[in-house]
Amino acid sequence: MMLLSQTSRRPQTLVFQLRANSTRLSSTVRHSSTKPLPEPYEQEGFTRLSRFWIPTGGITATKSEDAHAKLIRAGYLRQSHAGIFHMLPLGHRVQEKLEMLIDKYMHQIGASKVSLSSISSQALWQQTNRLEGYGPELFRLTDRKDIPLLLAPTHEEEITTLVSKTVKSYKSLPLRLYQIGRKYRDEIRPRQGVLRSREFLMKDLYTFDYSIQSALSTYEEVRAAYSRLFDELKLPYLVAEASSGDIGGDLSHEYHLPTPIGEDNVISCNSCDYVANEELATAGPIPLDDTTPGPDTGDVPTANVWRGISKDRLTLVNVWYPASFSDDSVNTYAIKSILPELDASLNNPIQYWPSSSEPKPHVHLVNIVDYRLGSPFSNALKTNANLEVLLPSGTNVGLTTITTDFVVSSKDDEPLNLLRIQDGDNCPRCSSGKLKVQKAVELGHTFHLGTRYSDPLEAHVQVPSNLIEDNTESKSTKKMTTVSMQMGCHGIGVSRIIGAVADHLADEKGLNWPRAIAPFDVIVIPGKNLEGDGEGVSHELANSLDTKLDVLLDDRPESFPWKMRDADLVGYPIIVILGRGWDSHDKICEVQCRRLSSVEHVPVRSLVTHVYNLLGQL
Known part of the structure; x- marks a missing residue:
């Protein structure tokens, strides 16, 4: 980040910075003028809502209001064009916290972060035979020299080209590179807000190994990291066997959040661990309908x-x-x-x-x-x-x-089941299980690509023959051989998770957030008895709260009922109300957690412990 000189004269800017001893974001205001901020504010360990922009008012809730509409009404985002959205300060904090969570688990598996250009070459995509196969969803353009380009919906070609030009020795592998960046897809019908948009934020991890055995080991490491990430979000996710589709490869898994608004169908067994998406799922023999003659009765059915x-x-x-x-x-x-x-x-x-x-x-x-x-x-x-x-x-x-x-039969001479799987169909993997069909939103996808991209883009590496598991020569030979890198691609839909979590946890009052990605951990709302005493409240609050907590003080000149409705709509995990009990000797606070249906009156000396106990469940 470039620092402003003391002589610059720029407007104040809200800057988000990471505390060294925690994973929370704190907001500070940088001024270029010579007039300093009030001394108490410089030492506060929380954010004042009077200095944090949340656009409110002007949007009326409807009876059929969905989570996307709540995100807009609460001030998280605004639509710019069809399928394209601006993230406002609240939405940006959720996005940044989610990115930080992803960073943590990518660093655990030794991945280095890069930032690839959103513009790619159509010629590069032709080399991998994906240009035409991807279809009309590609945003295509030309520059002033009529060179055909595109806005990348994914970056397999670019990252493979980058690595092929810089890595020549097996000693540089395994290599794990990831980015969190904007992607583009010209959706014919953008819908459901950030769940199906034309511009979206994704995390892509690309892995490079010199052998199949090493690549499969990397694949399992990534899958384990994904599971830990979604566990921290405390979401009821499903991991489904999946088709690799246009990306390529022969091994992939999808991470789904079950929800009625999902566009995917995930099939799971109630008896064994079988879970697959509809593209890959199969069923055991299905009982015939009473109105349908049996297959070999001699009758010709309609x-x-x-x-x-x-x-x-x-x-x-x-x-x-x-x-x-x-x-x-x-x-x-x-x-x-x-x-x-x-x-x-x-x-x-x-x-x-x-x-x-x-x-x-x-x-x-x-x-x-x-x-x-x-x-x-x-x-x-x-x-x-x-x-x-x-x-x-x-x-x-x-x-x-x-x-x-x-x-009339498959290549393996199996009967052809051409109808969609239904609840109660027999499991193909176990004898007693019944299948369940659930609507779901795909949040992440892991692919083992093999040499799908490294072959056409010539991403090769020199490896001793004895390290290649399918080598037929003596294991003691040190002869070098050239092999194509074994690749993996592992994505997480960052903006999609925001929309999916908002939908999954919203209720009639507003949004709710897991602690891991909530814009703030706690909002403190002074009651009517403390109106006009903002500085006194803020001073005592600063002395009472743990600096690791991400706290927001609602010091706006609005009525107490309005602030409470707004807090419920925004979906802060914990609401601390400083009511009449704050005037007592023990300074009693009312602590509310809507998701846990918890309302407790807690002395300020026990506030931090109680808040942490609630947050640990969210």
């Missing part, structure tokens, strides 16, 4: 058809399933496991199919049959198949060359 299309628009997909279900029950992830090129993002894929006005030759038609329909249906479909039945109406059959295939 079926519905769900239609899809491939990304190149040349493969048409018919998914056949029992008529007792609806299109909403179709699991597109299961279909993509059979046909990876399926474009599942289209609401009306039929409009892209061949028509009488625009015939397309050499179309491939794939019929995929759910196991519930059984072999009688599959056989009847193949035997009586004709294009008028298999194709949607309006398709120009006469001018289109069609190759038709039928898929």
Whole structure:
């Protein structure tokens, strides 16, 4: 941080600094004028609300007010554009505390912090074949020389290029680099505030090892650090086996917070440790519906058809399933496991199919049959198949060359379950367990990438042959060999955690925060009996409180009921009220903790101990 000279003449600036002996933030006011601050203020161990900007008023609560609306009304953030938000002082404190928490656990695993540019090269993304595959969510731009650039939604290409140019020896590995920075994604429909926005804050940890064994060890270290981090937030998180998606790799786990507003479905067993996201989850054999004939009864059941299309628009997909279900029950992830090129993002894929006005030759038609329909249906479909039945109406059959295939089992000859998993389905891992489906918000994701990026970007390192576990030469040889670095990528959605925690803990009165990321630990509100005696209260308060506590004094010229409503809305973990008991010999304080439904009257000599006891539970 650059310090201002004594001769500068700049407006006062609110600066947040970390106390050396604690993890709390304290606010101080830096003045460039020669007039000093009042001496008592220089020694205060708390923040005055009269000197801390929280925009209040002008926004009325609605009956259906969600947590995002509470964040705005309480003064944490404001929307700038669709899906883009400004963090105000309260929100910034929550964000900084969350970043500090992440820093702590990244440092525990020996990670060094970097700050990568938000601008990346489209040419770099072409090298890894991700430019087109990422789709229209990329913010693309060109500079004045017409060089194609993009606003990075993730930084695998950039960090790999950086490391490949600076690390050549295995002695520099393992290497763990992380950043907390802004990312960009051109969401087609931003929603739910900071949970699904176009600009967001993320923590990315990138790991580099010279062997698979070392990389997997690093992966488990990171997973353990993530668990400790979410444990400190005291959130009921789920760790789910996950698909690696566009990032790549063959091993990944997601960290989810169960919530009704979640966009993901997490499947868990009530008997064993099986937890997976919907993309990867499977179920054991599902009891057939009473209205659906058994698979091998000889009866041909009635079926519905769900239609899809491939990304190149040349493969048409018919998914056949029992008529007792609806299109909403179709699991597109299961279909993509059979046909990876399926474009599942289209609401009306039929409009892209061949028509009488625009015939397309050499179309491939794939019929995929759910196991519930059984072999009688599959056989009847193949035997009586004709294009008028298999194709949607309006398709120009006469001018289109069609190759038709039928898929009735997986590559491993397993039955095809093409419908979404439901509560009560059988667990695929244990014999007695039943599956539960929960809506959830993804907070973090860990990936073992292998050489997905190091191969195309030539991130190589020289390693003695005897250190590579799959080496076929003698273990005693010291011959050097060149290998691609084994990589990992591990993300945490910083701004998303703020929105998810706000939603998870909010109640009808306002927000609530875990102690680890609350903007302040304690707010002190003087009662009516102390109006006009702000300096006396602040002096005694400074002598009574532990400097490790992050304390806010509401010394604003507002009514006591208004301050109490505002404190509940903002969601401070602990509220200390200096009422009539403050005038007594023991100086009794009323200590409230809404989350714990606790209201206690405590003498000031016991205040710190009592507050710490409450905070330890939050």
